[in-house]
Amino acid sequence: MEVSFDASLYSRAAVANAxxxxxxxxxxxxxxxxxxxxxxxTLQEGLDERLLTLELANYALGLTAESQPSG
Amino acid sequence: MIVAVPSSNTTDHSLTVELDEALFPKxxxxxxxxxxxxxxxxxxxxxxxxxVSVRFTRKESVETPLESLAGDFENELLGQAWRRLIVExxxxxxxxxxxxxxxxxxxxxxxxxxxxxxxxDDSAFEDPLGIAMSxxxxxxxxxxxxxxxxxxxxxxxDEEKASR
Numbered sequence: 001m002e003v004s005f006d007a008s009l010y011s012r013a014a015v016a017n018a019x020x021x022x023x024x025x026x027x028x029x030x031x032x033x034x035x036x037x038x039x040x041x042t043l044q045e046g047l048d049e050r051l052l053t054l055e056l057a058n059y060a061l062g063l064t065a066e067s068q069p070s071g
Numbered sequence: 072m073i074v075a076v077p078s079s080n081t082t083d084h085s086l087t088v089e090l091d092e093a094l095f096p097k098x099x100x101x102x103x104x105x106x107x108x109x110x111x112x113x114x115x116x117x118x119x120x121x122x123v124s125v126r127f128t129r130k131e132s133v134e135t136p137l138e139s140l141a142g143d144f145e146n147e148l149l150g151q152a153w154r155r156l157i158v159e160x161x162x163x164x165x166x167x168x169x170x171x172x173x174x175x176x177x178x179x180x181x182x183x184x185x186x187x188x189x190x191x192d193d194s195a196f197e198d199p200l201g202i203a204m205s206x207x208x209x210x211x212x213x214x215x216x217x218x219x220x221x222x223x224x225x226x227x228x229d230e231e232k233a234s235r
């Protein structure tokens with residue numbers, strides 16, 4: 001699986017925390033570039049890759065929203 | 072301007088809304104998106120400078136049409152942006168009222184505060200509560216030294232003081 005987060009929109013800490021929350025479901029690697037934060041991972045067998053990718057993105061969005069100044 | 076662009080892949084039940092960040096600040100977009108994560112998988116991208124695209128992917132348990140969800144999102148977004156505008160406009164007023172309320176609640180210094188003061192030769196005769204004022208100072212009229220006004224209580228004379 002691979003999911004890309006725009007660094008100008010998503011908090012790096014939020015993405016890192018989201019990956020940590022999903023760590024039990026597979027092995028993940030976070031690449032931090034200037035423009036994007038890319039999460040690559042290999043999920044455990046039997047898990048729905050598309051669904052996990054969407055859930056991870058949702059989780060990162062939620063954590064970023066909570067870390068906004070007025071969030 | 073809000074532009075709803077249906078996703079090219081209709082089988083994944085997703086739809087993309089493109090927003091102008093000059094109209095809708097980033098925190099308002101995140102605030103609105105946050106309220107939809109129970110119904111949709113949300114993902115934000117930046118297709119161009121000053122633009123933010125929001126991709127909705129409906130969860131399987133949700134039957135609401137994507138177009139309807141996108142409309143609800145736009146309404147929520149307007150509410151979030153408006154709320155932030157009001158907060159920003161009233162920030163100074165809120166800060167002033169809050170600081171006055173906090174200062175008022177603190178009240179005059181109590182005995183513990185007075186005992187906790189660092190008193191040295193310079194500050195020994197400070198009188199923050201104004202209790203060291205003499206009767207004459209308290210009731211004198213302007214320009215009259217040592218004479219009490221008509222309505223003021225009589226000053227105790229030396230004999231009364233001695234009898235106490």
